[in-house]
Amino acid sequence: MQLEAKNIGFRYEDGPWLFRGINVLVEPGEIVGISGPSGRGKTTFCRILAGYETPIEGTVTYNGAPFPKKGYHPIQMVLQHPEKAINARWKMHRILHEGYQPDEELLALLGIEQEWLTRWPHELSGGELQRFCVARALGPNTRFLIADEMTTMLDAITQAQIWHAVTEIAKKRKMGIIVVTHEKKLMQRLCHRIIDFNE
Incomplete structure (x- = not known):
């Protein structure tokens, strides 16, 4: 179940590559x-x-x-700003169950409290919302998770909790992860290898 990109090139209309x-x-x-300065196309590549x-x-x-054209996509992506990925008109239980029915073990591992499920998105903090985004991305058919600055805006404790949960699930399922972050220490601690977009 490999994820492979071959000779990928991208540009906007007639602009530079x-x-x-x-x-x-x-x-x-x-x-x-995936490492590199802003503006080099890391998010676009993801x-x-x-x-x-x-x-x-x-x-x-x-x-x-x-990629399969129908059904649950095996590659899921979590972005930096959870509020942009969530429908503000839905309560959290509807948002969470949009793609699949997550189990209690996953919710507990991510620190999602049952009382949050009846709340509106604006009633939760950024860290709480991001936990829902991660849970929603970790469906049983997810084979690769792309984490694009997934925990950059969060406090150190929340970062640690989310990454602990994600790496535990990845080990259990043999799920691949692509990490994009400017936090070099986090990347060095998590990653088996690093691709430099400067090269």
Whole structure:
């Protein structure tokens, strides 16, 4: 169940190439970091991996084949700002159950309290909302998780709790993770290897 990007290139309309010739192979259970300064296209590359953007050049395959066109997508992505990924008109239990029915063990591991389920998004903190975004992304059919600055805006305790939960689940399921962050110490601690977008 490999996730592979071959010779990926992307640019907007007739603008300069944002990046070109990017090759990445992520194995099940592997944690790969993507490093580089802002503006080099790390988030755009992640969106291509997740199927949200189409590359100008190159291909992305899952287990040697194109992404499935229907059903639950095996590549899930969690962004930096949870409020942008959540429908403000839905209560949290509806948001959480949008894709699948998470089990109690997962909710407990992520520190999601039952009383939060009846609240509106604006009644929760950023850290509490992000826990829901992570839970929603960790469906039983998720094979690779892309964490794009997933915990950057959170306090150190919340960061540690979320990453502990995610890495425990990844080990249990042999789920691959792609980590994008400017926090070098976090990346060095988590990742098996790091891809530098400067090169």
